Amino acid sequence: MRTPRVRRVTVAAAAVGLAAVVSTGCGSDSESGGGESEGGVTTLAFAASTFGDPGRGPQLQEWIDEFNASQDEIRVEAASVPYPTFGQTVLTQMGGGEGPDLVRFDMPEFEAASDAGLIAPLDDLIDVSQYELLEQPDQFMVHDGVRHGIIFEASNYAMFYNADLIPEPPTTYEEFFDTAQSLTSGDIFGLAFRQTEAEEAGVWQDIFNYVYGFGGAWSDGENLTINAPENLEGLQAYKDLYDANVIPRGADAATFRRMFAEGKVAMELNNGGYATHLRAESPELNFDAAPIPFPVRSQGSILAPIVINEASSAKEEAATFIRWALEPENQVKLQEILGASSVATATERSSESLQDMPYLTTFDDLTESSLPQVVLGFEAQTPDIRKIVVQNVIAALQGQVDLETALDNAQEQATDLVG
Amino acid sequence: MTVIEQTRAPRSEARRRRSPLGSRWTPYLFLAPAALFIALFQAVPLAQEIFLSFTHTSLLNPTSNTWVGLENYAHIFSDDEFHRTLTITLVYVVVCVVGSVGAGLGVALILNRSFRGRGIARALVTVPWAAPGIAVALIATWMLNPQYGIVNRFLNAVGLGVPGGAILDSSTYALPAILVTTTWQLFPLTSVVLLSALQAVPKDLTEAATMDGAGRWWTFQAVTWQVIKPTVGLLALLMTIWSLRRFELIWLMTKGGPVGSTETLVIDLYAQAFDSKQLGTAAAIGMVGVVISLIVIAGSRFVARAAEKENIR
Numbered sequence: 001m002r003t004p005r006v007r008r009v010t011v012a013a014a015a016v017g018l019a020a021v022v023s024t025g026c027g028s029d030s031e032s033g034g035g036e037s038e039g040g041v042t043t044l045a046f047a048a049s050t051f052g053d054p055g056r057g058p059q060l061q062e063w064i065d066e067f068n069a070s071q072d073e074i075r076v077e078a079a080s081v082p083y084p085t086f087g088q089t090v091l092t093q094m095g096g097g098e099g100p101d102l103v104r105f106d107m108p109e110f111e112a113a114s115d116a117g118l119i120a121p122l123d124d125l126i127d128v129s130q131y132e133l134l135e136q137p138d139q140f141m142v143h144d145g146v147r148h149g150i151i152f153e154a155s156n157y158a159m160f161y162n163a164d165l166i167p168e169p170p171t172t173y174e175e176f177f178d179t180a181q182s183l184t185s186g187d188i189f190g191l192a193f194r195q196t197e198a199e200e201a202g203v204w205q206d207i208f209n210y211v212y213g214f215g216g217a218w219s220d221g222e223n224l225t226i227n228a229p230e231n232l233e234g235l236q237a238y239k240d241l242y243d244a245n246v247i248p249r250g251a252d253a254a255t256f257r258r259m260f261a262e263g264k265v266a267m268e269l270n271n272g273g274y275a276t277h278l279r280a281e282s283p284e285l286n287f288d289a290a291p292i293p294f295p296v297r298s299q300g301s302i303l304a305p306i307v308i309n310e311a312s313s314a315k316e317e318a319a320t321f322i323r324w325a326l327e328p329e330n331q332v333k334l335q336e337i338l339g340a341s342s343v344a345t346a347t348e349r350s351s352e353s354l355q356d357m358p359y360l361t362t363f364d365d366l367t368e369s370s371l372p373q374v375v376l377g378f379e380a381q382t383p384d385i386r387k388i389v390v391q392n393v394i395a396a397l398q399g400q401v402d403l404e405t406a407l408d409n410a411q412e413q414a415t416d417l418v419g
Numbered sequence: 420m421t422v423i424e425q426t427r428a429p430r431s432e433a434r435r436r437r438s439p440l441g442s443r444w445t446p447y448l449f450l451a452p453a454a455l456f457i458a459l460f461q462a463v464p465l466a467q468e469i470f471l472s473f474t475h476t477s478l479l480n481p482t483s484n485t486w487v488g489l490e491n492y493a494h495i496f497s498d499d500e501f502h503r504t505l506t507i508t509l510v511y512v513v514v515c516v517v518g519s520v521g522a523g524l525g526v527a528l529i530l531n532r533s534f535r536g537r538g539i540a541r542a543l544v545t546v547p548w549a550a551p552g553i554a555v556a557l558i559a560t561w562m563l564n565p566q567y568g569i570v571n572r573f574l575n576a577v578g579l580g581v582p583g584g585a586i587l588d589s590s591t592y593a594l595p596a597i598l599v600t601t602t603w604q605l606f607p608l609t610s611v612v613l614l615s616a617l618q619a620v621p622k623d624l625t626e627a628a629t630m631d632g633a634g635r636w637w638t639f640q641a642v643t644w645q646v647i648k649p650t651v652g653l654l655a656l657l658m659t660i661w662s663l664r665r666f667e668l669i670w671l672m673t674k675g676g677p678v679g680s681t682e683t684l685v686i687d688l689y690a691q692a693f694d695s696k697q698l699g700t701a702a703a704i705g706m707v708g709v710v711i712s713l714i715v716i717a718g719s720r721f722v723a724r725a726a727e728k729e730n731i732r
Contacts, residue, residue, distance in 0.1 A: 088693050095479040095696075112696070116479035187566065196588045197676025250565035250585025259566070384695055395678045398590050 042317045043075045047090055048104035050153075050304075051080035055280030056273070059337040066333075067324050074317045076102070084201075087112075087383075094118040094309055101312040102321060104152050107140070107303050107372040108201075108382040114148040115380030120308040122147045125319035131326050132345050137303050140372050149305025150322055152334075155271035155341035156366040157209050157299040158289045158359075160278075165266045169290040173237060176267075176293045180246040183266045190246040192256035192265040193238070197394050202253055204386045205300060207393060208373045209269050210234040213294025218385070221377040224414050226389060227407035234294075235393060235403060242397050261285055271302045272340030272363040279339070279357075289340070289359035291366060301370030302341075342367055381418055388413045465709075471702035478696035491703035500679060501687070501704075508663065508683040508711075511598065515662040516655050518602035523609025524651070530610065531617045541614070548607035556671035559600040563587050590680035593673050597681055601668060605661075609654050616650040617643065648726070656719045660712055684708045 046064070051057045057080065064076050079100050081089050087109035093099030094113060105113065113119050122128075123146065137154040141147055159176075161169050165183055170176040180190030194202035211218065214234030219225055241247060248256055248265070257274075259265040261282035268274075269292055278287060292299050306325070308318040324330060326344060335343045336353065340363040349360055374382045389410045396406035472491055474484035495501045530541050547555065562568050565585045574580045586592045620643050628638045666685045669675065675682035675690060682690075684704060692701035 091479060091696070092693065095477070095481055112479065116477065118479060196585075197678065198587075198674045200674075248566050250588045255564070255566065387694060391676075391678055394676070395590075398677060400590065400678060 041073060041075050042314050043077060044102055044312075044314055044318055044321065045079045045100035046076050046102040046104075046321070047079040047081050047086075047100035048152075048304075049081055049083040049086040050104065050273075051078045052082060053273075053277060055277040056337055056339075063330070063333055063337060066330075067321060070324065074320055076321055091118070094311060097311045099309050099311065101309055101314055101318045103307050103309060104304050105149070105307060107305075107374045107379075108386065110149060110303075110305050110307065111374055111379035111382060113307070114143055118310050119148045120310045120312070120315050122150065122308065122319070122322075125308070125315060126150065126322055126326075134342060134344065134346055134367065136368055136370070137301070137342070137372075138344070140303055140374075141305055149307045150326065151303060151342075151344040152306040152325075153273070153302070153304040153338050153341045153343065154367065154370075155273045155302040155304075155338075156363050156370040157205075157269055157271050157292065157301065158362055158366060159267060159292045160260070160270050160274065160287055160289050161267045162260070162263055162265075163286045163288045164263065169288070170293045171290075172293050173295065177237075177241065177244070177246075180241060180267060181244055184246045187264060189248050189256075189259070189265050191241060191267045192247050192251065192260065193241075193269065194253055195242055195247070195394070195397060196250065196252065197390065199252055200387060200390045203390045203394070205302075205373055206269065207235060207238055207389075208300040209292055210238040210294070212298040212300065212371060213292055213296055215296045215298075218375040218389075219377050224375070224378065224385070224411060224418065226385075226414055227404070227411040232404055232407055235396075235407065237294075238393075239397060239403055260287075269299075271300075272342075273302065273338065274340075275357065275359065275363075276337075276339030276341075289362050291362065297366075297369050299366065299370055300373045301367075303372040378418055384417055385414045388417065468702045468705055468709075471698055472706050474699045476698040476702075478692060478698055481698060484699075487699065491699045492706075495700065495703055495707070500682075503679060504682050504684060504687045505707075507594065507679075507681065510594070511601075511665075511683050512659055512662040514598045515601050515605065515665075516658045518598065519605035519609050519658055520613075520651060520654055522602060522606040523611075523654070524613050526606060526610040527613035527617055530614050541611075544610055545607045547604050548611075550604070552604065552667045553671060555600065555604050556668045559596075560587065560672050563596055587673055588677050590677050593677060593681050597669055597672055600672065601662070601665065604668070605658065609658070612650060612654055613647060616647040620646045649723075652719065652723060652726075656715070659715050659719075663708060663712055663715075684711075 048060075051060055061078055064078055068075050087106065090099055090103055090105075091109060091113060094103075095116070095118065103113075110119075126147075128147065128150070134151065134154065137151050141149040141151065159169065166179060170179045183190035193206045195206075196203070211231050211234040214230050214237060216228055216230035216232075216234050217225055218231070225231065242249070248259060251259070256265055256268070260268055261278065263285070275287075275289065278285060291297060306322060308315050308322075312318055325334065328345070328347070331343050331345050332347050335341075335347045335349070339357065340360055342364065349364070354360055375385050378385060392401075392406040392410040392413075393403075395401050396403040401409070471484070473486060473488055475487050475490075476484045526544060530537060530544065534540075550558075562570050563586045565571060565588075570586065571580060581589060581592055586596050624642045625638055628642050633641065663683075664685055665683070666689065669681055669683060669686055670689070673681045675686035684707065688701050688704045688708070691697050691704060
């Protein structure tokens with residue numbers, strides 16, 4: 001039998017323990033993957049890295065505000081997550097049954113999330129037959145007959161060049177190389193691309209253009225073809241430019257883009273979204289865009305689907321927002337905001353836009369030959385394959401191994417990975 | 420007098436027994452909050468980590484585990500890249516400890532002398548330690564920038580420039596650059612701690628040694644070192660543990676690259692967990708780190724006890 005003294009001590013200890021447990025419980029994050037309803041208004045979180053883009057973020061916010069003003073039952077709130085950590089942050093949240101209701105993903109993360117069942121199927125929520133969706137990018141939104149996303153932005157890669165430094169853009173790889181070499185002098189570089197492991201995703205985007213532009217591919221849909229002769233040729237072209245010192249080595253994308261804006265870099269391969277960014281950040285810069293002058297007209301494309309989190313408790317409300325976004329007038333507005341990017345449906349560009357930004361047609365014409373930067377047939381494993389390929393290519397750039405061996409190593413490691 | 424004491428003592432004892440502060444449960448009561456905290460925030464996560472290390476678990480579906488026994492451990496120990504990671508971790512820890520304690524001792528010996536402006540020098544030397552690790556990493560990255568960084572300009576000026584200037588993107592120079600940055604950030608702490616230890620060295624002993632004709636080195640070895648040795652040991656232990664788990668500086672400067680040349684255990688753990696989304700493998704790597712830390716602690720205690728026994732003899 002317990003004495004009163006023991007009982008008092010036990011009660012005190014229990015109180016301390018309970019207080020600790022309660023305070024721990026109080027400290028837990030109440031933000032969950034579900035729309036929060038208050039006063040009849042359901043609030044949805046919409047996460048995208050582009051909300052933080054100084055060129056487009058404020059305009060996207062205005063576009064969302066138009067939706068919020070169009071009705072009084074749903075409120076969409078923009079959640080800006082920086083691009084370098086976007087996939088990791090949002091996927092971690094979604095994996096834990098939390099996260100935003102609506103997400104604008106890039107393709108590798110979209111594939112990983114859909115493969116893990118973290119994205120809500122849209123077939124019962126959105127009747128896509130009502131819309132004229134662009135076929136080429138839209139085909140990647142459907143997995144085994146199940147639609148997981150709607151294109152929010154499709155942005156093709158082209159060659160940006162400083163028109164003051166390059167009056168006539170190169171049309172072949174040889175001209176491209178010669179132009180880069182002839183313009184490199186002192187602290188001015190003919191070209192810039194990503195070549196550091198710290199920017200793994202960016203390096204992957206950049207080398208994608210060299211591989212596909214020389215007729216290669218990472219897979220044939222069933223087997224990996226990382227060490228295919230065409231890939232070697234394309235990546236040798238990338239390495240030759242690196243070895244020729246025509247790029248600011250070690251510079252990250254933020255640095256060399258600033259250099260491009262300052263006229264210290266003459267050419268860059270980038271997607272259409274960059275045009276809007278450049279116009280906003282450097283209105284005085286005289287730049288233009290042309291197709292990438294590689295032997296084969298095939299290049300990467302940033303496909304950014306909008307998806308609904310499977311963990312969201314407000315899927316119908318989230319679908320309402322997507323349906324609103326797909327309405328023709330809202331697609332036109334979104335296209336105006338995104339500049340040289342395309343949207344989910346075919347839209348007419350205004351004559352003012354075309355006059356103001358003559359390069360828009362260059363980007364639009366590339367839609368049919370653009371491919372998302374995933375490994376076809378191994379979409380969900382793209383981030384892991386990307387890591388292997390980028391590490392081996394950088395090892396070749398560093399001179400640790402020749403490029404052919406590097407690609408053979410990557411092929412072997414990636415094949416082991418996918419089984 | 421004796422009678423009074425004899426009669427008072429039992430009363431006092433009785434009062435002490437009645438009071439909760441005097442009961443045999445009191446120590447447990449005082450320990451309870453700390454024990455609860457450790458159980459909640461250390462023991463439970465550690466137990467979870469141990470469990471995870473024996474499973475296949477994806478970050479995208481962390482509630483679904485498949486028990487795989489020792490497969491994760493077999494996988495990492497058969498992987499050459501993990502062996503490289505262990506080697507890099509060892510190099511990083513040893514150089515950080517030797518560099519920070521060595522530089523800290525040198526600076527402390529200088530600051531222990533009297534010279535004009537010593538107060539300002541003592542204050543200035545703490546600046547790197549006071550700066551947040553993230554700020555240090557970003558400043559170092561900017562200083563090492565191939566285009567605009569001051570380090571390349573200096574190295575080029577003295578004819579020691581790295582080809583292309585990309586120090587952090589060279590698998591040869593990235594690790595040394597990180598080691599220099601880490602040592603620069605750490606040495607102020609060791610110098611301040613060692614300075615306080617040096618000030619505890621009895622002056623009469625050093626004066627006696629000097630009068631006996633001992634030189635500076637001998638005086639340092641026979642007198643100063645004997646006094647500051649326990650402090651150096653403690654600092655070495657702390658620096659080892661902190662270096663084993665240092666993440667932000669390496670991650671921000673190189674993310675473990677290029678080609679894994681700066682990938683330490685914690686960077687590998689993070690990459691496995693959040694890039695490859697393999698929580699089971701990451702947990703196994705984490706457990707290797709835990710075991711290494713325990714070995715270091717046990718080793719340091721063994722050395723300390725051996726030194727104590729030596730002193731007693």
